[in-house]
Amino acid sequence: MPEGDALHRAAAKLQLLVGQRVEVETPHPRAAAKHIAERLDGHTLESVEAVGKNLLLRFAGGVVLRSHLRMTGRWRVEQKGARRVGTPWLVLRGDTHEAVLWNGPVLELARDSARLRRLGPDILEVPPDLDAMLERLRDAVQGREVGEALLDQTLVAGIGNMWKAEALWDVRVSPWATLAGVSDAQVRTALDSAHRMMRASVEGARPLRRVYRRAGRACRRCGGVIRSHPQGEAARTAYWCPGCQRGGTEPRE
Numbered sequence: 001m002p003e004g005d006a007l008h009r010a011a012a013k014l015q016l017l018v019g020q021r022v023e024v025e026t027p028h029p030r031a032a033a034k035h036i037a038e039r040l041d042g043h044t045l046e047s048v049e050a051v052g053k054n055l056l057l058r059f060a061g062g063v064v065l066r067s068h069l070r071m072t073g074r075w076r077v078e079q080k081g082a083r084r085v086g087t088p089w090l091v092l093r094g095d096t097h098e099a100v101l102w103n104g105p106v107l108e109l110a111r112d113s114a115r116l117r118r119l120g121p122d123i124l125e126v127p128p129d130l131d132a133m134l135e136r137l138r139d140a141v142q143g144r145e146v147g148e149a150l151l152d153q154t155l156v157a158g159i160g161n162m163w164k165a166e167a168l169w170d171v172r173v174s175p176w177a178t179l180a181g182v183s184d185a186q187v188r189t190a191l192d193s194a195h196r197m198m199r200a201s202v203e204g205a206r207p208l209r210r211v212y213r214r215a216g217r218a219c220r221r222c223g224g225v226i227r228s229h230p231q232g233e234a235a236r237t238a239y240w241c242p243g244c245q246r247g248g249t250e251p252r253e
């Protein structure tokens, strides 16, 4: 699997093309469907950097191409006109060399690279990058409450208030627990739960609400009375069952 170091190596190889106007082709039909060649052909490649598990290729005019390699993607830099067998996703052809992306499952154009760089790993990615999320959550101030941290898009991107509540209930962790108060295993399980629920929802499953907007009603697991209370600076409403979600200091009623 391409890890951070492989991405950094790819970024280093691609430096060869930086500063050049590149011809852009997308031989693979799935890449062609994204109309990337039309947008980028003839533009100058201004920079290439590895950010998290993404390669960001910045072009003149402020357009950024994001390439995430997942399990199978590979960038190669070859002499211009080198013989190839197969259908690459993308070819960037410079003066003397061409960069070729094989099996690049994630390829998209973005305008706002600063925002991209700040965003945490996407909870909906398949598979989710739980290690990278955990790393960011552990780099954060550990006195922060879990229910607030999971909504911080720079730590994990994509978890909304409802899924946060449901995932924490699912794994029996209180939103008021601090990051310091939960184990790596608990954090991973909660993230994995959020991922599964959200993927199911993307694929059309009707969300099963256990705590979200059920304040005052009985917990389906322990019979305790579900509570709600604003949490964090953004004062998003947290929902939890004091009976079976442990940790942290709950607000008074």
Ligand SMILES: [Zn+2]
Pocket: 219, 220, 221, 222, 223, 224, 241, 242, 243, 244, 245
């Ligand atoms: Zn309960």
